Amino acid sequence: RTRTHAHALARAHAPVRAAPRGRHHPAHALVARDVQPCAVDGGRLYPVLDAGALAAGSVIGHVLDGRYLVTGAVGKGGMGLVLEALVDTDQFDDTLFVFTSDHGEMLGSHGMLLKGSVLFEELMRVPLLVRSPGGTSGGRVSDQLISHVDLVPTMLAQCGIERPGDLHGVDIGGLLAGGDDPVREGLAFEFHSSNWGERPTPLRGWRTDRWKYVESVDGADELYDLQTDPGEASNLADAGNAQTELGRMLSLI
Numbered sequence: 001r002t003r004t005h006a007h008a009l010a011r012a013h014a015p016v017r018a019a020p021r022g023r024h025h026p027a028h029a030l031v032a033r034d035v036q037p038c039a040v041d042g043g044r045l046y047p048v049l050d051a052g053a054l055a056a057g058s059v060i061g062h063v064l065d066g067r068y069l070v071t072g073a074v075g076k077g078g079m080g081l082v083l084e085a086l087v088d089t090d091q092f093d094d095t096l097f098v099f100t101s102d103h104g105e106m107l108g109s110h111g112m113l114l115k116g117s118v119l120f121e122e123l124m125r126v127p128l129l130v131r132s133p134g135g136t137s138g139g140r141v142s143d144q145l146i147s148h149v150d151l152v153p154t155m156l157a158q159c160g161i162e163r164p165g166d167l168h169g170v171d172i173g174g175l176l177a178g179g180d181d182p183v184r185e186g187l188a189f190e191f192h193s194s195n196w197g198e199r200p201t202p203l204r205g206w207r208t209d210r211w212k213y214v215e216s217v218d219g220a221d222e223l224y225d226l227q228t229d230p231g232e233a234s235n236l237a238d239a240g241n242a243q244t245e246l247g248r249m250l251s252l253i
Helices: 059-088 148-158 240-252
Strands: 007-010 038-041 044-047 097-100 128-131 187-191 203-207 211-216 222-225
Touching: 097 148, 211 240, 222 240
Parallel strands: none
Antiparallel strands: 007 128, 038 044, 097 128, 187 203, 203 211, 211 222
């Protein structure tokens, strides 16, 4: 009934893919609960899903297809109800509209089904659609780094409310107004445990436009060049030609 003219300020992850066999995952990754068999060695989980297990028409393939379609349908359906109500009550052009997600799902990528103690792009990189009141500068995509932490200061600024001095995050109003200058040099992120009461499997990291570093308590750190390896299949943490970049990321975390 109307065009939203929304900014797609963050793209969702690329289509899922299976990682090379032998890729390690931290303990308590959800593959352990959902798919058997799997092998545990030194506290690290090695899933044994192969291409056949994830193939179209397989039982797991149907599960993945169903979860993907249902998740999309629920999100689109709920968003449609909200937009329809705003239009019917003549509030659409007075509304700051924000659509995003708390996390992604692995859905077979890297041999995992749902989510857990990993920090791959499939879990971290989620869509963010924003429409300012009036929708004066919409219909475009920005690849600038943005965090959920930035949403509150942005909404306060859009509503003309003074920002508290101790509030984290940055106002991304410049992107909403049509600009495309970077708002962050990098993003910090962390993981504690899959569910409350479970043994923690802490991870933390730092991501820039090109690089991602993930640090774990067991020393199995990860470094990915997202420009040449967007699927995060090649861990460069021990690569000799990546030690300079590794040192820089360590200094920023």
